[in-house]
Amino acid sequence: MNKPIGYWIKRLDAALDIQLDSTLARIKLSRRQWQTLGTLSGGAMLPDELEQALLPLWGSDIRLRERELAALVGRGLITMIDDRLALSERGRERYHEAQRLVEDARRDLSMGIGIDEYAMTLSVLERMSLNAERLAR
Secondary structure, three states: OOOOHHHHHHHHHHHHHHHHHHHHHOOOOOHHHHHHHHHHOOOOEOHHHHHHHHHHHHOOOHHHHHHHHHHHHHOOOEEEEOOEEEEOHHHHHHHHHHHHHHHHHHHHHOOOOOHHHHHHHHHHHHHHHHHHHHHHO
8 A cells, every 4th residue: 555644644633533533422522622621631721821722723713612612611511710711520520531531542543553663653743744844834
């Protein structure tokens, strides 16, 4: 199979999205909700800080961000404390539950791939991404 790297990256990305969505659906979370909970698991943030942290993952779709945040607030997973968004206790529990499921899925996805192979792949992809970004300027 002599396909270019872009083919395999896009194919893997699409498969990972489907797999992650399926995994998180078991606990009624979207990928973006999980990313939000994960970002807030490090501590409370001002809304603008959260927006900046999520921008690389979500893009600039304001309606999507508002809808996903509203869903998390409505389910009691995120709360406001002194003008900062924070995980509620329920949100922290849901985040840890999601993390366990995602880690199990990652183990399954990397079955048959050695630790060194995985680390090398990440290193190569990082360097190629940085090179491509540099060349695009």
